[in-house]
Structures are given as structure tokens and as C-alpha cells.
Amino acid sequence: MEHHLALSARGVQMEYRDRQSGKRLLALENVDLDVPDGAFVSLLGPSGCGKSTFLKIVNGLLRQTSGEIKLHRVAKGREDAMVFQDASLFPWYTVTDNVAYGLVCAGVSRKAARERVQPFIDLVGLGGFGDKYPYQLSGGMQQRANLARALAVDAAILLMDEPFASLDAQTRELMQAELLRIWNAARKTVVFVTHQIDEAVFLSDRVVVMAARPGRVIADITIDLPRPRELSVKRTPLFQDYGERIWGLLAGRQEETASQGRAS
Amino acid sequence: MTGGPALVARPAAGAPARLRGALGERVFYGLIGFVGVLLIWEATAQLGLYRKSLLSTPSAIWQAAATDIANGELWPHVSLSLTEFAIGFVLSLVLGVPLGLLIGWFRRVDYLFSGLLAGLNAMPHVALIPLIILVAGIGMESKVIVVFLWTFFAVVVTTFNGVQTTARKHLEITRSFGGSQWLAFRTVVLPSTLPFIISGVRIGAGRALVGVVSAEFLAANRGLGFYISLYGTFLDTARVMLGIVIFGILGVVIGELVRVVERRFEVWRPDLHH
Amino acid sequence: MARASTADGPTFRTVLPRQRRRRSAAQRWYRRNERLVLSLLGIVAFFAVWQLGADAGIVDRFFFSSPSEVAIAGWAELQRARFWEDVRVSSVELAVGSALAVIVSVPLGLVIGWYRRLSYAFDPWLNFLNALPRVALIPLVVLWVGLGVEMKMLIVFLGAVFTIMVATVEGVRTVERQLLDVARSFRASEARIFTSLVIPGTLPFIISGLRIAVGRVLAGVIIAEFYAQTQGVGVMIAKAAATLQSDRMMFGVVLVTLLGIILYEAVGYAERWFQRWRPSLDLEETT
Structure with a gap:
């Protein structure tokens, strides 16, 4: 499955200068990351570790201060598309228009875009809700629409920025299972940012653990759980081992994982 | 509470309290308040508790309305005031909204105008009436200018505040999907x-009405403001009150019209559906 | 725009870092105080146009006077x-x-x-x-x-x-x-x-x-x-x-x-x- 790299980052740094104090803040320090085509990779870390910043740099919303990022070219569509955090739908658009917006940005006419997004609305399980406005949807449904908008532009890589962070625990689990189903159907590369350990382990092929101040990668852990995964996998000892090891890393006990090694 | 020797009684809510829905209750007490005040007004005046010339009475106002509508005296005044209002108001929208959008969208244009606009907006524009009458005479033109000025600054300032409060998050989405600035303007800035x-528009409409009245008080030979001030000098309180009531009704009707427009164009706002 | 910094390769699109611009002290000062400078400029320009317009006879003095006369x-x-x-x-x-x-x-x-x-x-x-x-x-x-x-x-x-x-x-x-x-x-x-x-x-x-x-x-x-x-x-x-x-x-x-x-x-x-x-x-x- 892993024919080529979808994304490759080398020595990416992001530096801010505080306007008042003039002090330099290192949001990202020397980040290297390779993501093979079709892989599901999570960036996991506390707030302030630069995981969202990295995603925004890949997407082009921010520019790094040094280092470079390579994205594998695609024949049609885009290289990457972003699934934002909560409340990123336009409240003045219906679900259909929101999902079509990515295509409209790419220059497709509103009418044609509306027709083209129907399959994606069905894929994320929002069939029949196309004419609703965001305020009429639950948080979980809003994030389905958010996902459909990114899927509709037919990007090779989906960049997901804590998409389930504001959902309640039950909806979140449901959406995790849904995401895996959709990922299976759509065959995309996914870079998923989260601060929840079990979410990262459950979804990913690899979990890249990051630390804050300065934001950097401290471990890269391959998750060897069989696919397709059901939610029940969360109760297996292997799953819980992974969880504890990552928890230990985040808590600063890095010696426990010395054997795991660091990638690249 | 736990372990206390005695239990605290919790009486059930009385049945009648649930009979009237919240909305019904609102209308019910609203009507009581409205009719009640009218009755007290009429009664106290008829009983001679104060001079009728101070406030007139609802019945006298009704009589004055019936007479002046029947003999066609009222309508020319009302229609002139409405015309002045409409022309000035539409002009200020046509010029004010684009200017507000422009100022809000370009950061440097905003900086350039922000101090000036804040000053012009804080200015009591009524102070300009003598100047405007000097320049444009006592005809309809001067009132149209007054209405225009009042409304214009309100529209410009609120519009550019609106552009500036456009959520960064939403603008980021257009950028993320590679949409142009112009697309962001049309699909994000305009709707939000x-x-x-x-x-x-609502603030402007209210001010425009004040503009019409003030300008007509000071220099006019027709119009609703003139009507009020004319009968004021004749000590005809009923007609003064009639003019005031009509202005009040205009204010309420214009406010309601704006609300209708709001509902029509903002179906996506949950707070407008109760 | 979002893609401006990309160098095109045959199989990869490369996102390059932002170019650093060197700015003089004056430029940096202006960037920090741009808002204040421009809004003062706007007010000054208003009075200047009024004054100059009145002096040149474009603005009718009879009605609008001029800033110096008002002062x-x-x-x-x-x-x-x-x-x-x-x-x-x-x-x-x-x-x-x-x-x-x-x-x-x-x-x-x-x-x-x-x-x-x-x-x-x-x-x-x-x-x-x-x-x-x-x-x-x-x-x-x-x-x-x-x-x-x-x-x-x-x-x-x-x-x-x-x-x-x-x-x-x-x-x-x-x-x-x-x-x-x-x-x-x-x-x-x-x-x-x-x-x-x-x-x-x-x-x-x-x-x-x-x-x-x-x-x-x-x-x-x-x-x-x-x-x-x-x-x-x-x-x-x-x-x-x-x-x-x-x-x-x-x-x-x-x-x-x-x-x-x-x-x-x-x-x-x-x-x-x-x-x-x-x-x-x-x-x-x-x-």
C-alpha cells in the first residue's frame, strides 16, 4: 500500500516574535515527518506543542520560518484539504452549500458544485439534511459536514485539526468509528491532530508524540492493531499498553520508551 | 436537608398558572396595559383632574384624526414627510453601505477614516440644520439632506464595524481551500x-425620523413636523397629539418593516426564530 | 496567496519558508504605529481640504467658512x-x-x-x-x-x-x-x-x-x-x-x-x- 510518500517535512521551524516584549517564541523546532501515501498518522501533544501550527503550514495558511515541506503531486484535485475544528461551517449557508464551498473556491460554479457534492453528503451520513442550516444540526452532524467539505475537493491528504474536540464523549466515539469507515471508503492519507491519547491510538497507523516549549517531536510510535478496527479494540490489553506508553511519554517519563526509538 | 426531622412541603404549582401559554400571557397583559392606560387617561381628563389642554384626551385625538383625514388636511403633510424620509434614507443606504464595506475591507482605508468617522458620528447632526437650511433653502431638499446625513453615518459606521468583526476563522476557510480574496468578500464578508x-438601517431609520421632525419644526410650510408645530401655536393639543401619535406609529411601523427584512434575509440566524 | 511560495518539482510540490525582509528602524516604527499615524493623517487631511478648498474658492466661504476663520x-x-x-x-x-x-x-x-x-x-x-x-x-x-x-x-x-x-x-x-x-x-x-x-x-x-x-x-x-x-x-x-x-x-x-x-x-x-x-x-x- 505504501508506494510513495504523500508528505515529507524536513527541519520545519516556526518562530514568532512577541509584539510587545520582542521576545522570540519557538512554536516548532526542527520537525521532521514522513507520511506514506494512504497512511493515517496522528500528531498528539499538549496545547502549545505546535501540532495545529504544523497543519496550517502544510495547508498554506501559515508559512514556516525555515525548513521545507514536500507534498506529492496529484493528477487531479488538490494535494491537501483541511477539516477544521468546531463551528467552521458558514452559518449563512445550508449543509449542501457549505460542503460545496471547497469546490466553489476551486472555481467550480455554485450549481455544478451542489450537484457534485451529493455523494459526499451521503457518504458522511447526512443524506436528507442538505437543506438544513448549521444551527439546526448537532455538533456531530456539523463535523460530518465539515469532513464532507474536505472530501469533496478530492484532496489526496486530509488535514484534520482536532475535529472532534468539542463533541461529547459518546458522539466522539461514534465519529471516530465513522471516520475509519469513511477513510476506508475514500482511501485518503490523513494527518490527524488531537490531544486525546485513545483517539490517536484507535485511529492511527502511527502516533507522532509532540512536546511543548519549544514544539517538537519526541516519539513516533507505530500502532500494530489489526484493521478494520471496531470500538471494542479499545478494551484490549494491547490498546491499553499503547495508551499507557504514550501517557508516560507525555508525562515526561521518556526512559520507559527508549526501546521504541524515534523515527527518522 | 438530609436527616432533618421534619419534611419541607413543596406545594404543586396551581393549575391556572399553566393554562395560559407564555405568548398568550404576553398579549393578554399587553392589551390590559394598552387599554388600561387609554381608559385612565380619558377618565382622569374627563373628571377634570388636570386641564384637558395639557394632554388632550384619546377621544378628542380620535375626533381630530377623523376630521382631518376626512377633509384631506392631514394627508399632504404625512406624504411630504414620508417622501423626504424615503429619498434621504435610500440615498444614504446606496452610498453608505458600499463606503462602509470599502472602509472595513481595506485596513489602511479604515485607519485613514476611523478618527474622522468617529468624530462625525459623535457630532449632534441637528446642529447642522441652520447651515443646511442656509444652503438648500426651506423646501424639500434641505430635509432630504438632513435625513441623508443622519442616516448615512449610522449606516457607514455599523457596516464597517460589521466587516471588521468578520470571524477570522471563516476567512481562513476560504484561504485554506484556495479561494480568492474577492470570493472571500462575496461569500464570507457580505453575509456576515x-x-x-x-x-x-434600523438605527438610521430612527435617526432619519428625528431629522424629518427637527428640520420641519425649524423651517417648513408643510409636513408632519410643521403640522405639529403649527397647531402647537394654536394651542390645539388634540392635533399636536395626533401628529405625535402618527410619528410614533411611523417609528413602530418602520421598526417592524426592518424586522421583516431581517427575517427574510437571515433565515440562518437561530436567535430570530425565538 | 496561500500557494505563492511553492516551488514546482515533477513529483512533489515544495512549500518553502517565508523570505525574511530586512526593515529599517523607521519602517518598523511605522508598522507599529500605522493605525495612529493614518487616522491622524485622515483628520488633518479633512481640515486641510476644507482650508485649501475655501482659499481656492472651491468651498463656498459664505456657507462653510474655513478652519482658520472658525478658529x-x-x-x-x-x-x-x-x-x-x-x-x-x-x-x-x-x-x-x-x-x-x-x-x-x-x-x-x-x-x-x-x-x-x-x-x-x-x-x-x-x-x-x-x-x-x-x-x-x-x-x-x-x-x-x-x-x-x-x-x-x-x-x-x-x-x-x-x-x-x-x-x-x-x-x-x-x-x-x-x-x-x-x-x-x-x-x-x-x-x-x-x-x-x-x-x-x-x-x-x-x-x-x-x-x-x-x-x-x-x-x-x-x-x-x-x-x-x-x-x-x-x-x-x-x-x-x-x-x-x-x-x-x-x-x-x-x-x-x-x-x-x-x-x-x-x-x-x-x-x-x-x-x-x-x-x-x-x-x-x-x-
């Missing part, structure tokens, strides 16, 4: 500014 | 006793009228807002009076109290009283249900709830009502003075206009504008201070 534009 | 006329005005008398009268009218409005409207608004049924009963009248252009009441008020200071105080009072009352009622109504439930669950007395919860919760609304009232109060006092033609800054403006002294008239306009700015800033400051803990509130300004 609309509520502000409409509230500018 | 000279203003200086002369400051030496005159009559001017200070006008200022004193207008200030007293404003102060007394506004103070009365606050004294009457706040307690009434608290009571009306607290008793739901009472508020429903008063709603139609409050809405009507709030939508009515208050200046329309001037001839009526003249019938009541004549053309003196009392009339102008009453107009100022009427201009502010309903606005503040509506805001107060709104404030009491939106005192957060949850906090009320907390207080009730602790068996707080109604009086206690009122003083510890309702009044502080309503304060920001009252101040917002005041802010909206500022414009009305100023407009009210000026129109009332125009109408009565007795004493006050409004009379000074009207008389100057009637005698075609456009420089004096413009000085009056500038003066009331400054007053407006100061009042708005003061109330706005108070508003921000009281709303430190509350997101800004969108009260309808009608008339």
Missing part, C-alpha cells in the same frame, strides 16, 4: 456583515 | 460673557435633564423588569414611546411649561428616560436564569437576590442605555434651543446662521461635536469598565 447593515 | 471666530467667542452664559445654560439643561432621567428610569425599569406581568403590560407603551422621535414632543412640552429652561430640561429628560428604561428592563430580564436558580436553591430571599444579583447584572445594560441616550440628549437640547430661541449653545448657532456669520456657526458646531465626543468616550469608558466580565452587548438603538 448583513446583520450589522440591517442594524445600521 | 479666529472661536477665539473671539471665548472672550465674550454671553458665550459662557450660553454654555452654562446648555450644560445645566443637559445635566439636570439627564440626572432626572436616570433617577426616574432606573428604579422604574428594575421594577417593571422584575415583575413579568407588569413588564408585559408596559411593553406596548414603552415600545411606542421608544420608537417615537422624542423631539416631536417639543411643541407639546412648550404648551406645558413654556419656552424656558424647564422645557429644555424636560426634552432632555424625555430623550433619555425611555431609552434607559428599556435597557434596564432588558437587563433585568436577561439576568441569567442559571444564577437565579443557584440563588434560589440556596434559599436566598427575594430582596437578597435583587441586591446581589439583579442590580449588578443590570448595571452594564443601564450604561449601554446611557451610551445610546447620549446622542439623543445632545440632539434634544440643541433642537429644543433652536425651537425656543431663548438661551444656550443651540441659540448661538441658530443666531449666527440667521445673521450669516458662518464662522461663528461652524465654531458652535465644532463645539457641540467635541462635547459629543467627550460624552461618548466617557460613557464608553464606563461601559467597557463594567463589561470586563461580560461580552459586549448589542442593544437596539432606535430613535
Whole structure:
């Protein structure tokens, strides 16, 4: 499955200068990351570790201060598309228009875009809700629409920025299972940012653990759980081992994982 | 509470309290208040508790309305005031909304105008009436200018505030999907500014009405403001009150019209559906 | 744009870092103070265009005067006793009228807002009076109290009283249900709830009502003075206009504008201070 790299980052740094104090803040320090085509990779870390910043740099919303990022070219569509955090739908658009917006940005006419997004609305399980406005949807449904908008532009890589962070625990689990189903159907590369350990382990092929101040990668852990995964996998000892090891890393006990090694 | 020797009684809510729904209750007490005040007004005046010339009475106002509508005296005044209002108001929207959008969208244009606009907006524009009458005479033109000025600044300021409060998050989405600035303007800035534009229209409409009245008081030979001030000098309180009531009704009707427009254009706002 | 920095390779698109631009100290200073510099520039440009336009004869001096003439006329005005008398009268009218409005409207608004049924009963009248252009009441008020200071105080009072009352009622109504439930669950007395919860919760609304009232109060006092033609800054403006002294008239306009700015800033400051803990509130300004 892993024919080529979808994304490759080398020595990416992001530096801010505080306007008042003039002090330099290192949001990202020397980040290297390779993501093979079709892989599901999570960036996991506390707030302030630069995981969202990295995603925004890949997407082009921010520019790094040094280092470079390579994205594998695609024949049609885009290289990457972003699934934002909560409340990123336009409240003045219906679900259909929101999902079509990515295509409209790419220059497709509103009418044609509306027709083209129907399959994606069905894929994320929002069939029949196309004419609703965001305020009429639950948080979980809003994030389905958010996902459909990114899927509709037919990007090779989906960049997901804590998409389930504001959902309640039950909806979140449901959406995790849904995401895996959709990922299976759509065959995309996914870079998923989260601060929840079990979410990262459950979804990913690899979990890249990051630390804050300065934001950097401290471990890269391959998750060897069989696919397709059901939610029940969360109760297996292997799953819980992974969880504890990552928890230990985040808590600063890095010696426990010395054997795991660091990638690249 | 636990372990206390005695239990505290919790009486059930009385049945009648649940009979009337919240909305019904609102209308019910609203009507009582409205009719009640009218009755007290009429009764106290008829009983001679104060001079009728101070406030007139609802029945006398009704009589004055019936006479002046029947003999066609009232209508020319009302229609002139409405015309002045409409022309000035539409002009200020046509010029004010684009200017507000422009100022809000370009950061440097905003900086350039922000101090000036804040000053012009804080200015009591009524102070300009003598100048405007000097320049444009006592005809309809001067009132149209007054209405225009009042409304214009309200519309510009609220519109550009609206553009500036456009959520960064939403603008980021257009950028993320590679949409142009122009697309962001049409699909993000315009819709999210609309509520502000409409509230500018509401504020402007209220001010425009004040403009009409003030200008007509000071220099006019026709119009509703002139009607009020004319009968004021004749000590005809009923007709003064009639003019005031009509202005009040205009104010309420214009406010309601704005609300209708708001509902029509902002179906996506949950707070407008109760 | 988002993709501007990309170098194109055959199989990979490369996102390159941002180019650093070297900036001189002056450029950096400008970038930090751009807002202030440009807004001052805007104001200066306005007066410059007015002055130059008047000098060149594009702006009609007869009507609009020019900044330098206005300044000279203003200086002369400051030496005159009559001017200070006008200022004193207008200030007293404003102060007394506004103070009365606050004294009457706040307690009434608290009571009306607290008793739901009472508020429903008063709603139609409050809405009507709030939508009515208050200046329309001037001839009526003249019938009541004549053309003196009392009339102008009453107009100022009427201009502010309903606005503040509506805001107060709104404030009491939106005192957060949850906090009320907390207080009730602790068996707080109604009086206690009122003083510890309702009044502080309503304060920001009252101040917002005041802010909206500022414009009305100023407009009210000026129109009332125009109408009565007795004493006050409004009379000074009207008389100057009637005698075609456009420089004096413009000085009056500038003066009331400054007053407006100061009042708005003061109330706005108070508003921000009281709303430190509350997101800004969108009260309808009608008339």
C-alpha cells in the first residue's frame, strides 16, 4: 500500500516574535515527518506543542520560518484539504452549500458544485439534511459536514485539526468509528491532530508524540492493531499498553520508551 | 436537608398558572396595559383632574384624526414627510453601505477614516440644520439632506464595524481551500456583515425620523413636523397629539418593516426564530 | 496567496519558508504605529481640504467658512460673557435633564423588569414611546411649561428616560436564569437576590442605555434651543446662521461635536469598565 510518500517535512521551524516584549517564541523546532501515501498518522501533544501550527503550514495558511515541506503531486484535485475544528461551517449557508464551498473556491460554479457534492453528503451520513442550516444540526452532524467539505475537493491528504474536540464523549466515539469507515471508503492519507491519547491510538497507523516549549517531536510510535478496527479494540490489553506508553511519554517519563526509538 | 426531622412541603404549582401559554400571557397583559392606560387617561381628563389642554384626551385625538383625514388636511403633510424620509434614507443606504464595506475591507482605508468617522458620528447632526437650511433653502431638499446625513453615518459606521468583526476563522476557510480574496468578500464578508447593515438601517431609520421632525419644526410650510408645530401655536393639543401619535406609529411601523427584512434575509440566524 | 511560495518539482510540490525582509528602524516604527499615524493623517487631511478648498474658492466661504476663520471666530467667542452664559445654560439643561432621567428610569425599569406581568403590560407603551422621535414632543412640552429652561430640561429628560428604561428592563430580564436558580436553591430571599444579583447584572445594560441616550440628549437640547430661541449653545448657532456669520456657526458646531465626543468616550469608558466580565452587548438603538 505504501508506494510513495504523500508528505515529507524536513527541519520545519516556526518562530514568532512577541509584539510587545520582542521576545522570540519557538512554536516548532526542527520537525521532521514522513507520511506514506494512504497512511493515517496522528500528531498528539499538549496545547502549545505546535501540532495545529504544523497543519496550517502544510495547508498554506501559515508559512514556516525555515525548513521545507514536500507534498506529492496529484493528477487531479488538490494535494491537501483541511477539516477544521468546531463551528467552521458558514452559518449563512445550508449543509449542501457549505460542503460545496471547497469546490466553489476551486472555481467550480455554485450549481455544478451542489450537484457534485451529493455523494459526499451521503457518504458522511447526512443524506436528507442538505437543506438544513448549521444551527439546526448537532455538533456531530456539523463535523460530518465539515469532513464532507474536505472530501469533496478530492484532496489526496486530509488535514484534520482536532475535529472532534468539542463533541461529547459518546458522539466522539461514534465519529471516530465513522471516520475509519469513511477513510476506508475514500482511501485518503490523513494527518490527524488531537490531544486525546485513545483517539490517536484507535485511529492511527502511527502516533507522532509532540512536546511543548519549544514544539517538537519526541516519539513516533507505530500502532500494530489489526484493521478494520471496531470500538471494542479499545478494551484490549494491547490498546491499553499503547495508551499507557504514550501517557508516560507525555508525562515526561521518556526512559520507559527508549526501546521504541524515534523515527527518522 | 438530609436527616432533618421534619419534611419541607413543596406545594404543586396551581393549575391556572399553566393554562395560559407564555405568548398568550404576553398579549393578554399587553392589551390590559394598552387599554388600561387609554381608559385612565380619558377618565382622569374627563373628571377634570388636570386641564384637558395639557394632554388632550384619546377621544378628542380620535375626533381630530377623523376630521382631518376626512377633509384631506392631514394627508399632504404625512406624504411630504414620508417622501423626504424615503429619498434621504435610500440615498444614504446606496452610498453608505458600499463606503462602509470599502472602509472595513481595506485596513489602511479604515485607519485613514476611523478618527474622522468617529468624530462625525459623535457630532449632534441637528446642529447642522441652520447651515443646511442656509444652503438648500426651506423646501424639500434641505430635509432630504438632513435625513441623508443622519442616516448615512449610522449606516457607514455599523457596516464597517460589521466587516471588521468578520470571524477570522471563516476567512481562513476560504484561504485554506484556495479561494480568492474577492470570493472571500462575496461569500464570507457580505453575509456576515448583513446583520450589522440591517442594524445600521434600523438605527438610521430612527435617526432619519428625528431629522424629518427637527428640520420641519425649524423651517417648513408643510409636513408632519410643521403640522405639529403649527397647531402647537394654536394651542390645539388634540392635533399636536395626533401628529405625535402618527410619528410614533411611523417609528413602530418602520421598526417592524426592518424586522421583516431581517427575517427574510437571515433565515440562518437561530436567535430570530425565538 | 496561500500557494505563492511553492516551488514546482515533477513529483512533489515544495512549500518553502517565508523570505525574511530586512526593515529599517523607521519602517518598523511605522508598522507599529500605522493605525495612529493614518487616522491622524485622515483628520488633518479633512481640515486641510476644507482650508485649501475655501482659499481656492472651491468651498463656498459664505456657507462653510474655513478652519482658520472658525478658529479666529472661536477665539473671539471665548472672550465674550454671553458665550459662557450660553454654555452654562446648555450644560445645566443637559445635566439636570439627564440626572432626572436616570433617577426616574432606573428604579422604574428594575421594577417593571422584575415583575413579568407588569413588564408585559408596559411593553406596548414603552415600545411606542421608544420608537417615537422624542423631539416631536417639543411643541407639546412648550404648551406645558413654556419656552424656558424647564422645557429644555424636560426634552432632555424625555430623550433619555425611555431609552434607559428599556435597557434596564432588558437587563433585568436577561439576568441569567442559571444564577437565579443557584440563588434560589440556596434559599436566598427575594430582596437578597435583587441586591446581589439583579442590580449588578443590570448595571452594564443601564450604561449601554446611557451610551445610546447620549446622542439623543445632545440632539434634544440643541433642537429644543433652536425651537425656543431663548438661551444656550443651540441659540448661538441658530443666531449666527440667521445673521450669516458662518464662522461663528461652524465654531458652535465644532463645539457641540467635541462635547459629543467627550460624552461618548466617557460613557464608553464606563461601559467597557463594567463589561470586563461580560461580552459586549448589542442593544437596539432606535430613535
